[in-house]
Amino acid sequence: MKKHGRSLSFIFPVGVITVVLALMLFNQGRAQNRDDSIYQYVEQLSEIIDKSRRNYYKDVDVEKMMEGAIKGAVASLEDPYSFYQVPQAQQREREDLFYGQFGGLGIRIYADQQGEHALVKVSSVLPNTPARREGIQAGDSILEVEGESVVLGGASGLSMDDVVSKLRGRVGEPVTITIARRNHIGTKEITLTREVIKPASVEWEVLEPGIGYVRLDSFKNQTSTEFSGAVEAMRGETDLTALIVDLRSNRGGLLTAARDVSDAFLSGGRIVSTRGREGGRREFDREYLADADLLVSDDVEVVILINGSSASGSEIVAGAIKDHDRGILVGEKTFGKGVVQQRFELESGGALSLTISSYFTPDGTSIDGEGIAPDVPVEPAKLTDEEAFAREHARDERIVDDFVIAFLEAYEDEHAETPTDFKALEPRLAELTAILEEENIHLSEKTVWLEARAIFDLNVGTERVVDRENDAQLTEALRVIQEVGVAQVLSGAYPPAEAAEAEGSEEAAVVN
Numbered sequence: 001m002k003k004h005g006r007s008l009s010f011i012f013p014v015g016v017i018t019v020v021l022a023l024m025l026f027n028q029g030r031a032q033n034r035d036d037s038i039y040q041y042v043e044q045l046s047e048i049i050d051k052s053r054r055n056y057y058k059d060v061d062v063e064k065m066m067e068g069a070i071k072g073a074v075a076s077l078e079d080p081y082s083f084y085q086v087p088q089a090q091q092r093e094r095e096d097l098f099y100g101q102f103g104g105l106g107i108r109i110y111a112d113q114q115g116e117h118a119l120v121k122v123s124s125v126l127p128n129t130p131a132r133r134e135g136i137q138a139g140d141s142i143l144e145v146e147g148e149s150v151v152l153g154g155a156s157g158l159s160m161d162d163v164v165s166k167l168r169g170r171v172g173e174p175v176t177i178t179i180a181r182r183n184h185i186g187t188k189e190i191t192l193t194r195e196v197i198k199p200a201s202v203e204w205e206v207l208e209p210g211i212g213y214v215r216l217d218s219f220k221n222q223t224s225t226e227f228s229g230a231v232e233a234m235r236g237e238t239d240l241t242a243l244i245v246d247l248r249s250n251r252g253g254l255l256t257a258a259r260d261v262s263d264a265f266l267s268g269g270r271i272v273s274t275r276g277r278e279g280g281r282r283e284f285d286r287e288y289l290a291d292a293d294l295l296v297s298d299d300v301e302v303v304i305l306i307n308g309s310s311a312s313g314s315e316i317v318a319g320a321i322k323d324h325d326r327g328i329l330v331g332e333k334t335f336g337k338g339v340v341q342q343r344f345e346l347e348s349g350g351a352l353s354l355t356i357s358s359y360f361t362p363d364g365t366s367i368d369g370e371g372i373a374p375d376v377p378v379e380p381a382k383l384t385d386e387e388a389f390a391r392e393h394a395r396d397e398r399i400v401d402d403f404v405i406a407f408l409e410a411y412e413d414e415h416a417e418t419p420t421d422f423k424a425l426e427p428r429l430a431e432l433t434a435i436l437e438e439e440n441i442h443l444s445e446k447t448v449w450l451e452a453r454a455i456f457d458l459n460v461g462t463e464r465v466v467d468r469e470n471d472a473q474l475t476e477a478l479r480v481i482q483e484v485g486v487a488q489v490l491s492g493a494y495p496p497a498e499a500a501e502a503e504g505s506e507e508a509a510v511v512n
Contacts, residue, residue, distance in 0.1 A: 045069060048065075049062055049065050049066070052065065067084075070084050079355050081337075081339060081341050081353070081355050082341070082352075082353060082354050082355050083352075083353050084350060084351075084352055084353075085343070085350050085351045085352070085353055086349075086350050087349045087350045088165060089350075090343075090345075090350050090351050092161075092164075092165070092168075093343075095168075096220065097218075097220050097221065097253055097254060098220075098221050098254075099221065100198060100199075100201070100220050100221050100222040101196050101197060101198040102168055102196075102197055103168055103169050103170050103171040103172075103173070103194040103195070103196065103197070104167060104168045104169075104194055104195070104197040105129065105130050105131045105136070105167055105175070105177075105192050105194065105195075105197070106125060106126040106128075106129020106130055106131040106132060106195070106197050107122050107124070107125050107126070107129075107131045107136060107167075108122070108123045108124045108125075108126075109121065109122055109123065109142065109160070109163070109164075109167075110123050110458065111152055111160055112141070112401075114398065116153060116154050117151050117152060117153045117154040117156075118151070118152040118153055119141045119142075119143070119151060119152070120141065120142045120150050120151075120152065120160070120163050121139065121140065121141050121142070121458070122136060122137065122138050122139065122140045122141075122142065122461075123138055123458050123461070124138050124461045124463055125137065125138060125461065126197065126199070129195065129197060130192040130193055130194065130195050131192065134190050134192050135190075136179070136190070136192075137181065137418075137461070138458070138459060138460055138461030139181070139182050139408070139418075139458070139459040139460065139461075140179045140180070140181050140182075141179060141180045141181075142163070142177050142178070142179055143178045143179065143180055143187060144177065144178035145163070145166040145167060145175065145176070145177050145178075146166070146175065146176055147176070147178075148166075150162075150163045150166065168194070169194050170194065171194055171195060171196055172193065172194065172195075173193070173194050174191050174192065174193050174194075175191070175192060175193075175194060176189055176190070176191045176192075177189070177190055177192070178190075182405060182408060182409055182412070182459070183408075183409045183412050183413065200226055201216060201217050201218050201219075201220045201222065201223045201226055202214060202215070202216055202217075202223060202226035202227050202229075202230050203215045203217075203230075203465045204230035204231075204233065204234060204465070205465045205466055206234055206237050206238050207244070207466065207468070207478065208478070208482070209238055209239075210238055210239055210240060210241035210242060211238075211241070211242045211243075211244070211478065211481060211482075212231070212234035212238070212240050212242070212243045212244070213243075213244045213246065213465070213466060213474075214227065214230045214231070214234075214243065214244070214245055214246065215245075215246040215465065215466075216245070216246070216247060216250055216261070216314075217249075217250060218250055218251065218252070218253040218313075219250070219252060219253030219254050219255075219257035219258045219261070219313035219314075220253050220254065220257060221254060221257065223253070223254075223257045223260075223261065224257055224260035224261055224264070227260075227261055227264065227295075228264070228295055231243070231264070231295055231296060240300055241299070241300060241301065242300060242301040242302075242303070242481045242486075243296060243300055243301070243302055243303070244303045244304075244305060244474070244477050244478075244481075245302065245303070245304050245305065245317070246305045246474075247304055247305060247306055247310045247314040247317060247318060248305050248306060248307040248309065248310055248331060248473070249307060249309040249310065250309075250310055250311075250313070250314040251309060251310075251311045251312060251314070251335075252311050252312025252313035252314060252337065253312070253313050254313070255272075255274075255288075255313065255316070255340060255359075257313065258272075258312075258313035258314075258316040258317055259271050259272065259288045259316065261317055262290070262316060262317045262320040262321070263290045263291060263293075264294070264295035264296050265294070265295075265296050265302060265320075265321060265324075265326050265327070266290035266294075266320065266324055266326060267290060267291075267292050267293075267294050267298075268289070268290050268291075268292060269289065269290055269324060269362060270287060270288070270289055270290075270362040271288045271289065271290055271316070271320045271362065272288050272316045272319070272320065272359050272360065272361065272362070273285075273286065273287045273288065273359065273360045273364075274286045274287075274288075274340055274357040274358065274359045274360075275357055275358055275359075275360065276356055276357040281356075284340075284356045284357045285357070298326075301327065301481055301485070301486040301487075302321060302326055302327025302328075302486065303327055303328055303329075303330055303477045303480065303481060303486065304317065304318050304321055304327060304328070304329045304330070305329075305330055305331050305473055305474065305477060306318055306329050306330070306331045306332065306333075306334050306372070306374060307331050307332040307334075307380075307473075308332050308333065308334065308335055308371075309335060310331075310334040310335060311334065311335035311336070311337040312335075312337045314334065315334050315335070315336070315337065315338070315367055315371070315372055316359065316361075318334060318372050319361030319362065319365070319367065319372055320361065320362055322361070322372060322375070323361050323362040323363045323365075324362060325490050327486060328374075328375040328376060328480070328486050328489045328490060329372065329373075329374040329375050329376070330374055330375065330376045330378060330473055330476055330477045330480065331374050331376075331377075331378055331473045332374060332377065332378070332379065332380075332473075333371045333372065333373050333374065334367070334371040334372045335371055336367055336368060336369045336370045336371035336372075337367075337368065338358055338359055338360075338366050338367045338368030338369070338370075339355045339357065339358050339359065339368055340355065340356055340357045340358070340359055341353045341354065341355050341356065342354060342356045375489050375490075376476060376477075376480060376489060376494075378472055378473045378476045379472075380472055380473065381470075381472055383447065386442075387442070387443060387444065387447060390441045390442055390443055391443060391447060391451065393439075393441055394436060394439075394441050394443065394451070395451075397439065397441075399432075399435060399436060399439065399441070400432065400448075400451045400452055400455055401455050403431075403432045403435065403452070404425065404452055404455040404456050404459065405455075405459060407425055407428060408456075408459055408460070411424065418460050419460065420460055420462065422452075422453050422456050422457070422462075425452060425456055426449075429445075429448055429449060429452060432448060432452060433445070433448050436448065450470065480494075
């Protein structure tokens with residue numbers, strides 16, 4: 001990683017004493033002499049910590065007090081994106097964002113909430129990894145790592161980040177985990193040797209002849225390379241005439257990666273510009289331009305899927321596509337994070353992330369706090385308040401979880417294998433609905449189906465690139481490409497989705 005890495009990602013703060021001093025000096029201005037100000041704060045903070053350590057009625061965690069002081073200093077900036085990054089978090093970011101690889105086992109995990117605590121469960125196992133070779137399966141619960149409990153919450157206070165840190169480590173080093181498996185009595189210890197794991201940030205699929213789909217979960221160092229590879233792979237399967245780029249819930253990452261992805265669609269002009277504070281460092285004022293080379297030619301229609309969690313780097317891409325009329329945006333208004341952070345490595349360890357500039361879309365618009373509106377608004381299906389409450393009640397009581405897991409156990413007993421197709425469970429959903437009704441939990445048939453399928457997928461390792469049956473925004477994107485044309489939307493001749501539906505209904509009424 002470069003000494004100063006620029007990032008647009010979301011990360012949260014903790015601290016170190018040197019950062020406290022730097023930020024206090026930065027925010028104060030009352031002291032006439034800067035050196036005197038530094039020594040004054042050093043003495044005051046040292047005295048406060050010492051008196052607390054000697055006189056407080058309980059044991060004092062000095063490091064925690066330092067971090068608390070830093071949190072207060074950083075908070076005084078009133079900027080949610082500036083923070084001190086502890087060495088452990090810094091290393092994690094280097095692995096995920098900059099290097100695109102880490103020493104690990106090759107599993108995806110999630111927290112399965114069970115009352116006040118949660119079990120760490122495996123949702124999927126990556127191919128050709130230590131976990132796959134040692135027989136780890138989706139649905140396994142990880143109870144211990146190196147003999148220490150990793151049950152989350154409750155008295156342990158462990159978080160998912162803590163568990164990830166225990167599972168990751170130096171390549172070639174062994175780690176022993178204790179698992180519990182569905183349909184098996186007792187637990188099992190498995191020792192695995194960590195290997196280099198390279199999770200992809202890009203997934204793709206050919207949806208229809210000529211129509212490709214690519215999803216970017218973040219903007220990492222390798223994202224633009226993976227994106228190029230995905231486009232070339234789709235071209236190998238079909239004559240690409242339209243491309244849907246899914247940036248929903250993509251919260252950002254590296255500015256350079258967002259620039260490179262944008263550049264794939266543009267043969268010239270500004271992609272994004274950044275501007276620091278007036279009179280500040282000129283290197284923070286930059287303009288990023290597209291080069292003449294095109295990965296995605298102009299005759300390929302482009303649709304970008306966005307939602308309220310599309311932020312930062314996603315908004316750079318969406319803004320560039322929108323301002324250059326290179327494609328259309330479908331979905332919901334984006335988050336509105338129009339600022340850039342830079343990591344400053346500290347000699348004491350860790351790094352300080354500071355917001356150094358605002359960024360502007362090609363036409364000079366700042367979207368910070370505003371977001372980017374879609375060309376074709378499509379709200380996702382939402383439950384009524386009553387059904388949302390009922391669904392949460394069902395989740396709290398684990399009614400769907402218990403039903404699905406009981407089905408899987410019975411199926412595995414009978415067939416000696418785990419089902420991979422949700423259709424095996426579908427005939428039993430009427431029973432699940434009846435159980436819910438007995439508990440006075442009233443959910444629609446569709447909601448029961450979605451809840452059961454989600455639990456089924458997590459416990460058998462099913463991962464879907466797309467969900468065409470239940471994705472209203474993707475469905476509308478396909479409809480626009482196939483029935484309307486992106487150019488029609490860009491010309492303003494195509495009404496919003498709601499108007500189109502209303503017109504269609506009226507025509508149907510006349511015909512009938």
